[in-house]
Amino acid sequence: MLVQLDHVRKTYGSFTLELNMQIPENQIIGLIGANGAGKSTTFKLMLGLIRPDQGSVEIFGRNAADLGAEEKQEIGAVFSDSGFSEYLKVQQLIPVMSRFYPDFQEKEFRERCERFQIPLNKQIKEFSTGMKAKLNVFLALSHGSRLLLLDEPTAGLDVVAREEILDLLREYMEIPGRSIVISSHISGDLEHFCDDLYMIYEGKIVLHEETDRILEEYGFLKVSDQEYEALDKEYLLRVRKEPFGYSYLTDQKNYYLENHPGIVVEKGSVDEVISMLVKGERL
Structure with a gap:
């Protein structure tokens, strides 16, 4: 198991994040939730940047806060609100990356x-939003990482730029033993990309399911x-009043x-299922 969060709890003021997650090898895991749901906090816990108040976070079988330099080099990370100084040129990043990462793949970069x-x-600073996003992903891919943690890497991009980044990540996954955890507040971005999806709502996982x-x-x-x-009401999960009557969410469509x-x-998209889980009434 590359990542394991076991009964993790982290509190900031009135907000509490509670997590149980497992990230196996050879999997693309999607983390979906509105802004402020706890996605970025989840990534910071995985990277050992913050410690849980309760529970444990393990990366590569070790406590995330105790990872050594060599193990940290096996993690590539992209945060939507971070990066190198925008006054630098890409050419100037190459010696910096080579110094920090002995396995920096300059030719591929x-x-x-x-x-x-x-x-x-x-x-x-002269790059477009899409160019900056691609550069951040290129840097995360450039040092032979086994695990990619990507926080909103496609935020603000047009359809073409998003698909280009997802294609790069598909190429990355062609080598066995790797995994990706990728977050988005737009579930449609991840619907045909991820093996598993976790939905976080107000600090809690309300759905963990295989995308298929x-x-x-x-x-x-x-x-x-x-x-x-x-x-038969055994397999009904949520209900919403509609003009024609009622719409009920089930996870056993074929049974009905x-x-x-x-x-x-009717078949539902990931967006529609998540919307009903969050906004629908419990039975």
Whole structure:
């Protein structure tokens, strides 16, 4: 297991984050939540930048706060609000990266910059939002890391730039033994990219599920009051009042298709499932 957060609890004033998470090898894990839900705090816990008030955080089988320099080099990290000074040129970053990371892959880094038209002799402050985002990902990929922690790496990017970054990350995952944890407040960005999704809402994990299972087995029953009375209610998770009657979220869509052929059962996107989990009423 590359990462394990066991009964972790971290409190800031009136906000408390509670986590149980496991990140195995060869997996892309999505962390979804609104701004302020606790995503960035989760990454800082994984990097050992902050310590939990309760519970344990292990990276590569060791306490995150006790990782040595060699182990830290196996982690690539991107935070949306951090990076090098924008007055530097990309060319000036290369000796800095070489000094910090003995395994810095200068040739591959230069090739990526050329491939994606990132100029080496231009100050970073002159880059577009998309160019800055790509540069940050290139740097995280440049030193042979086994684990990538990417906090909102596609925030503010257009569709083309987002897909270019996701394609780079797919290339990264072609080597066995690696994993990615990537966050976004837009679940659609991660819907066809991640193996597993964690949804954080107000500091708590409200959903942990394989992405394929959400897309294939979660669904919405569209029913009237009369149809609801006849339903088997064992697999209903949330309800929302609609103009036609009620919409019920289930994680056993096929059960209702087979056993209640007369009702309307619709497939839902990850966004729709998450919205219902957060805003729908419990049964």
